[in-house]
Amino acid sequence: xxxxxxxxxxxxxxxxSGAMVGVQKRLDLFGVLVLSFAVGAAGGMTRDVLLxxxxxxxxxxxxxxxxxxxxxxxxxxxxPVIDRMRxxxxxxxxxxxxxxxxxxxxxxxxAGINPVAAVLLGVLTGVGGGMLRDVLVSEIPTxxxxxxxxxxxxxxxTVVVIGDRLPVPASVAMNAGALLCFGxxxxxxxxxxxxxx
Amino acid sequence: xxxxxxxxxxxxxxxxSGAMVGVQKRLDLFGVLVLSFAVGAAGGMTRDVLLxxxxxxxxxxxxxxxxxxxxxxxxxxxxPVIDRMRxxxxxxxxxxxxxxxxxxxxxxxxAGINPVAAVLLGVLTGVGGGMLRDVLVSEIPTxxxxxxxxxxxxxxxTVVVIGDRLPVPASVAMNAGALLCFGxxxxxxxxxxxxxx
Amino acid sequence: xxxxxxxxxxxxxxxxSGAMVGVQKRLDLFGVLVLSFAVGAAGGMTRDVLLxxxxxxxxxxxxxxxxxxxxxxxxxxxxPVIDRMRxxxxxxxxxxxxxxxxxxxxxxxxAGINPVAAVLLGVLTGVGGGMLRDVLVSEIPTxxxxxxxxxxxxxxxTVVVIGDRLPVPASVAMNAGALLCFGxxxxxxxxxxxxxx
Numbered sequence: 001x002x003x004x005x006x007x008x009x010x011x012x013x014x015x016x017s018g019a020m021v022g023v024q025k026r027l028d029l030f031g032v033l034v035l036s037f038a039v040g041a042a043g044g045m046t047r048d049v050l051l052x053x054x055x056x057x058x059x060x061x062x063x064x065x066x067x068x069x070x071x072x073x074x075x076x077x078x079x080p081v082i083d084r085m086r087x088x089x090x091x092x093x094x095x096x097x098x099x100x101x102x103x104x105x106x107x108x109x110x111a112g113i114n115p116v117a118a119v120l121l122g123v124l125t126g127v128g129g130g131m132l133r134d135v136l137v138s139e140i141p142t143x144x145x146x147x148x149x150x151x152x153x154x155x156x157x158t159v160v161v162i163g164d165r166l167p168v169p170a171s172v173a174m175n176a177g178a179l180l181c182f183g184x185x186x187x188x189x190x191x192x193x194x195x196x197x
Numbered sequence: 198x199x200x201x202x203x204x205x206x207x208x209x210x211x212x213x214s215g216a217m218v219g220v221q222k223r224l225d226l227f228g229v230l231v232l233s234f235a236v237g238a239a240g241g242m243t244r245d246v247l248l249x250x251x252x253x254x255x256x257x258x259x260x261x262x263x264x265x266x267x268x269x270x271x272x273x274x275x276x277p278v279i280d281r282m283r284x285x286x287x288x289x290x291x292x293x294x295x296x297x298x299x300x301x302x303x304x305x306x307x308a309g310i311n312p313v314a315a316v317l318l319g320v321l322t323g324v325g326g327g328m329l330r331d332v333l334v335s336e337i338p339t340x341x342x343x344x345x346x347x348x349x350x351x352x353x354x355t356v357v358v359i360g361d362r363l364p365v366p367a368s369v370a371m372n373a374g375a376l377l378c379f380g381x382x383x384x385x386x387x388x389x390x391x392x393x394x
Numbered sequence: 395x396x397x398x399x400x401x402x403x404x405x406x407x408x409x410x411s412g413a414m415v416g417v418q419k420r421l422d423l424f425g426v427l428v429l430s431f432a433v434g435a436a437g438g439m440t441r442d443v444l445l446x447x448x449x450x451x452x453x454x455x456x457x458x459x460x461x462x463x464x465x466x467x468x469x470x471x472x473x474p475v476i477d478r479m480r481x482x483x484x485x486x487x488x489x490x491x492x493x494x495x496x497x498x499x500x501x502x503x504x505a506g507i508n509p510v511a512a513v514l515l516g517v518l519t520g521v522g523g524g525m526l527r528d529v530l531v532s533e534i535p536t537x538x539x540x541x542x543x544x545x546x547x548x549x550x551x552t553v554v555v556i557g558d559r560l561p562v563p564a565s566v567a568m569n570a571g572a573l574l575c576f577g578x579x580x581x582x583x584x585x586x587x588x589x590x591x
Binding site for chain 2: 443444445446505507508509510511514515525529532533534535537538539540544545548
């Protein structure tokens with residue numbers, strides 16, 4: 001249950017970042033909603049397709065769709081408010097990254113895949129949505145340019161996979177991984193690196 | 198049977214629109230054929246992959262491949278003729294959009310997915326090919342910029358999903374949805390909005 | 395066994411070509427590694443997803459991941475050496491294309507798909523990685539512009555599919571197809587066509 005809530009929260013903040021790029025690119029409402037859904041759901045959908053878990057949860061569970069589109073509507077109609085909260089959104093985005101990286105790695109482990117692939121799928125879940133966002137607005141994905149973003153996801157996913165081999169509960173490893181990833185992102189943001197906005 | 202014919206017809210007109218962009222971007226024959234297949238088949242392939250219906254019908258049924266590549270050959274070698282029919286092609290494209298949106302939503306419902314996701318997959322089937330086309334030629338997808346295109350698909354798919362809850366045959370809901378979607382597109386075209394060509 | 399070795403070799407040279415583009419675009423280490431993996435694995439992953447063979451071998455077999463990332467590390471830290479070997483890398487890339495096209499077509503045939511689709515999936519396996527590479531750095535894929543690249547893959551895959559109908563062992567058809575594809579590429583390179591680097 002907690003995992004689902006956190007997962008929906010991650011979807012929301014990622015959808016928010018997609019919608020913000022859409023508004024800045026002067027897309028219309030529908031374009032903004034497409035970007036919201038793409039950024040919020042694409043990473044997890046790719047992971048589920050690669051693991052054979054279809055239909056992906058981002059589609060089969062309507063709450064993910066509603067949350068992603070809700071973030072888009074919010075951004076489109078409350079742009080001045082959202083725009084002012086940019087700094088906070090960046091922090092939220094770091095939280096989303098942390099969460100998606102660890103839940104992605106854990107879901108991959110649960111599917112019985114090898115540890116290297118589990119780390120890879122954790123990173124993919126975390127960064128996939130943002131990559132699609134940038135490709136759709138015809139830019140080189142920031143994750144390719146801004147080292148600490150994907151490295152933070154890598155660190156978080158690695159902690160989960162290592163924890164899986166140790167005699168600790170999965171929840172402990174996931175919390176530790178998420179904290180490490182989030183901490184790295186916050187440090188990176190404080191030192192002046194920014195998401196592409 | 199009728200559905201397959203209409204589906205192949207939709208594949209053909211979408212492949213035509215992909216090939217036209219390819220010729221205008223001065224791609225060689227092979228590039229044009231790749232764009233034809235991409236635009237004609239990508240939306241349905243993504244839908245099938247997300248529903249777990251693999252291999253997707255656009256690949257497992259050779260007629261889809263032949264129709265898509267045939268549209269590409271036609272456009273490449275008969276460019277002056279195709280170019281003059283641009284207005285007609287736009288109308289055909291609206292027909293393809295309408296058809297793909299309703300068949301996509303219906304296939305999703307048949308797979309037992311929730312209604313919100315069925316609408317989403319209908320829209321995706323309709324607009325996915327065009328999005329891939331624009332990404333491949335390094336442009337921001339028009340569907341993100343031109344509101345009434347995706348909204349028309351949304352309207353058509355929604356009618357199918359609502360019809361599924363009412364005591365009407367699926368064929369009636371699909372016809373109504375396709376007509377609504379097509380009508381919206383034709384009005385949009387008449388009022389001056391254009392596909393990116 | 396031989397097939398796996400050759401497949402890993404193809405993954406390596408494709409990953410090398412992805413990493414070279416990444417270094418030239420001044421991506422950081424992580425961006426280079428993402429491009430390496432994308433170019434080395436994307437074609438095969440798409441093929442496996444479309445055939446329903448999930449998780450794709452490029453993920454479920456850790457050796458593919460290690461080989462792809464190894465090529466990225468090599469390129470990033472030994473750039474002067476790799477840069478000087480550019481001509482050799484082009485030849486290697488042709489070998490990778492040949493190999494992926496024939497193994498892709500063969501895997502599709504083994505999955506019981508129709509012959510036209512098997513050819514298509516062979517081509518896709520060969521050219522998919524390079525297409526993703528170019529989309530990620532926001533360029534029109536070279537395969538769309540440089541005719542003989544995809545045509546070589548098409549020739550190789552076609553030989554495999556025709557061979558499947560003749561009373562010859564699959565290994566003979568695969569060797570013949572790979573040689574034809576590789577030969578076409580080498581001729582194209584010698585006559586002055588170049589990969590996008």
